[in-house]
Amino acid sequence: MDKKKNTNMEVKKRNRNEVFRYICRNGMVSNPDISYALKLSLPTTTQITKELIERGLVEEMGEMESTGGRRAKALAVSEDVGKAAGLDITKNHISMVLTELTGKISKYERIFLPFTAGDDYYLEVSRKLEYFLESSGCGKENILGIGISFPGIMDLEQEIVADSHILGVSALPFSSVSRFFPCPCYFLNDANAGAYAEGIQSEHMERFFYLSLSNTVGGAVYSDGKLEQGKNFRCGEAGHMTLVPDGKICYCGKQGCLDAYCSAKCLTEGRVEEFFERLKQGEEEAAGLWEKYTSYLAVAVNNIHMILDCDVVLGGYVGSCMGEFIRDIRDKVFQRNTFAEDSSFIRASRHKIGAAALGASLNVIELFMEQV
Numbered sequence: 125m126d127k128k129k130n131t132n133m134e135v136k137k138r139n140r141n142e143v144f145r146y147i148c149r150n151g152m153v154s155n156p157d158i159s160y161a162l163k164l165s166l167p168t169t170t171q172i173t174k175e176l177i178e179r180g181l182v183e184e185m186g187e188m189e190s191t192g193g194r195r196a197k198a199l200a201v202s203e204d205v206g207k208a209a210g211l212d213i214t215k216n217h218i219s220m221v222l223t224e225l226t227g228k229i230s231k232y233e234r235i236f237l238p239f240t241a242g243d244d245y246y247l248e249v250s251r252k253l254e255y256f257l258e259s260s261g262c263g264k265e266n267i268l269g270i271g272i273s274f275p276g277i278m279d280l281e282q283e284i285v286a287d288s289h290i291l292g293v294s295a296l297p298f299s300s301v302s303r304f305f306p307c308p309c310y311f312l313n314d315a316n317a318g319a320y321a322e323g324i325q326s327e328h329m330e331r332f333f334y335l336s337l338s339n340t341v342g343g344a345v346y347s348d349g350k351l352e353q354g355k356n357f358r359c360g361e362a363g364h365m366t367l368v369p370d371g372k373i374c375y376c377g378k379q380g381c382l383d384a385y386c387s388a389k390c391l392t393e394g395r396v397e398e399f400f401e402r403l404k405q406g407e408e409e410a411a412g413l414w415e416k417y418t419s420y421l422a423v424a425v426n427n428i429h430m431i432l433d434c435d436v437v438l439g440g441y442v443g444s445c446m447g448e449f450i451r452d453i454r455d456k457v458f459q460r461n462t463f464a465e466d467s468s469f470i471r472a473s474r475h476k477i478g479a480a481a482l483g484a485s486l487n488v489i490e491l492f493m494e495q496v
């Protein structure tokens with residue numbers, strides 16, 4: 125095929141992807157809406173949506189409300205196309221999510237299921253997921269794929285979990301997990317999955333650092349619609365930056381890692397929501413723990429911001445529950461920051477529940493959209 129023909133096909137595919145993505149994200153839209161938003165001519169837009177309708181990906185849903193003149197046809201993504209499942213595996217729990225092509229969560233559930241290395245565990249997870257999907261009225265034939273978020277270094281080239289200190293697993297092939305599931309599986313590191321959920325649904329595909337503060341601490345760099353992976357797929361592994369030389373022992377075996385000072389476990393062994401409730405009520409012990417916690421966290425956030433010069437999003441259990449208490453971190457970072465700027469670059473994750481499971485499912489949706 126000659127070069128020109130090739131380029132034309134690429135442009136056509138890119139336009140088709142963009143139109144489909146726009147319809148998925150915006151619910152009910154018309155050809156003129158799409159044409160205006162994506163700066164495509166109306167005939168081109170109409171041609172693309174006609175093709176998407178013929179392929180059963182998009183449906184006509186009556187007419188849009190009149191804005192004067194002829195009413196435009198209302199278009200929406202067909203429900204028959206399917207949904208994506210997301211699964212977040214952690215040391216003691218699994219979270220499951222069912223996500224529509226629009227990005228909306230249909231169902232979410234988190235259950236206690238301690239990790240064990242072996243087939244029995246994955247078999248049980250697969251059963252739980254199947255039950256979860258069935259009870260949502262969604263058969264496996266309606267699932268585009270399963271996004272799996274895993275707390276470890278994911279080598280996407282060799283397709284293995286290179287290392288997960290927290291689960292005690294290394295060189296685990298993705299295929300030894302995916303074979304237990306009835307649909308194609310797509311793997312992501314947990315902090316990457318959280319960052320993906322944060323970034324892909326934002327209006328502007330800006331660059332930011334996502335710091336996941338759960339029972340372990342992780343991080344990810346999101347940039348321009350993509351996750352930066354790094355040479356060894358460890359980009360953003362902030363949990364094991366040295367915060368205190370020769371400090372507390374970290375679960376990774378080294379001393380003084382950020383994780384040893386800023387995991388959710390440093391605040392409470394119980395539910396993080398309850399910790400913040402105690403803090404709100406002015407409980408002294410909680411206030412003391414928070415004071416210490418934020419002092420360490422401020423060092424890490426200031427360092428990350430100094431290197432990358434971008435927003436820092438606080439996610440994980442702590443980030444999503446801290447609410448108004450984010451001001452304590454902003455104040456402490458402000459004191460450390462060499463440059464005179466306010467600390468509004470520090471913000472809390474927009475997702476209050478299941479960010480990693482959601483991000484893993486959104487990754488499946490995005491991969492599907494790219495193929496349309």
Ligand SMILES: [Zn+2]
Nearest residue numbers: 364374376381
């Ligand atoms: Zn460590």
